[in-house]
Amino acid sequence: MNARCEEVQDLLIDQAYGEQDPAGCALCRAHLLSCRSCRDAADRLDAVRSLLDRAAPSLCSPCTVNEAWYKVKAGLAARRRREVIVFAGVAAGLLAAFWAGLAAIDPRLPIYVQLGVVLNLSLFYLPIHLLRRREECTCG
Amino acid sequence: MNRARRGDSLALEELFRRIYPGLRGFLVRLTLDDDLADEIAQEACCRALTHLGSYSPQARFSTWVTAIALNVWRNMRRHAGRTVPLDEFPEPAATDDPAGQTVDHEVRSLLAVLPPEKRVVVVLKHYEGWTYDEIAGMLHCPVGTVRSRLHDGIAVLRREAQRRGLL
Numbered sequence: 001m002n003a004r005c006e007e008v009q010d011l012l013i014d015q016a017y018g019e020q021d022p023a024g025c026a027l028c029r030a031h032l033l034s035c036r037s038c039r040d041a042a043d044r045l046d047a048v049r050s051l052l053d054r055a056a057p058s059l060c061s062p063c064t065v066n067e068a069w070y071k072v073k074a075g076l077a078a079r080r081r082r083e084v085i086v087f088a089g090v091a092a093g094l095l096a097a098f099w100a101g102l103a104a105i106d107p108r109l110p111i112y113v114q115l116g117v118v119l120n121l122s123l124f125y126l127p128i129h130l131l132r133r134r135e136e137c138t139c140g
Numbered sequence: 141m142n143r144a145r146r147g148d149s150l151a152l153e154e155l156f157r158r159i160y161p162g163l164r165g166f167l168v169r170l171t172l173d174d175d176l177a178d179e180i181a182q183e184a185c186c187r188a189l190t191h192l193g194s195y196s197p198q199a200r201f202s203t204w205v206t207a208i209a210l211n212v213w214r215n216m217r218r219h220a221g222r223t224v225p226l227d228e229f230p231e232p233a234a235t236d237d238p239a240g241q242t243v244d245h246e247v248r249s250l251l252a253v254l255p256p257e258k259r260v261v262v263v264l265k266h267y268e269g270w271t272y273d274e275i276a277g278m279l280h281c282p283v284g285t286v287r288s289r290l291h292d293g294i295a296v297l298r299r300e301a302q303r304r305g306l307l
Binding site (some may be wrong): 076 | 152157164165168169178182185244247250262264268272287297298301305307
């Protein structure tokens with residue numbers, strides 16, 4: 001096996017899976033015409049690929065899909081509930097902490113001013129939470 | 141897709157029914173375990189449908205969902221160390237086509253020989269037909285790594301198939 005054979009045999013898999021550029025394909029084709037050992041290597045590769053193709057396709061019955069959908073639907077509802085609880089808990093905690101801080105700084109502050117400040121703050125929290133959810137990466 | 145993003149339950153169900161069979165089929169080949177494949181596919185669909193807002197249409201939807209499923213699979217392996225060792229590989233149940241089933245079992249047990257990081261590339265490339273670039277994106281690794289894992293994987297399969305007299 002010479003250097004060209006090594007190069008071609010390295011390219012055979014890429015060619016078989018359509019990852020070869022036209023120049024590489026032409027090189028392989030031309031070399032295979034004249035090289036018995038590389039033709040054998042190509043045949044062995046084809047044999048492995050057809051063996052893999054002989055595996056039965058993985059079938060998914062409508063019943064399996066239905067069953068899976070009910071589970072996923074329940075999972076989605078549970079996630080939504082959990083999210084609402086976490087959101088409400090965090091929001092309430094933050095607002096309570098802020099309110100307590102506000103009252104500690106100036107206890108003479110009228111209650112309606114305190115309420116106004118806390119409500120304004122809560123109006124900021126909602127869009128921040130929604131934006132964060134939108135940008136959250138699910139790929140982790 | 142837009143209706144599903146707004147939380148329309150019919151649209152979500154339609155989207156699920158479109159993606160689930162293919163995703164499960166891929167995961168059965170990857171995990172070689174039908175129950176585990178179901179579990180991963182359901183978790184991946186749940187995550188995908190919950191976070192539809194973060195899907196960017198520049199990538200194919202199936203690429204995005206497959207990448208999520210691969211993350212779920214990796215996390216499950218990391219936490220549970222769940223794999224199918226050769227000696228536990230299930231024997232095929234009797235059906236109308238024993239010859240076809242034997243071949244299927246042979247191929248499954250061949251794939252089980254591959255280490256998971258090579259098997260995932262072989263399955264994504266051979267059965268799912270993704271490009272090297274797409275696979276590299278899904279697995280968060282360089283294209284060269286994908287290529288060398290495919291080459292190694294096919295070489296291992298060829299040696300093992302020859303050893304078993306299948307070629």
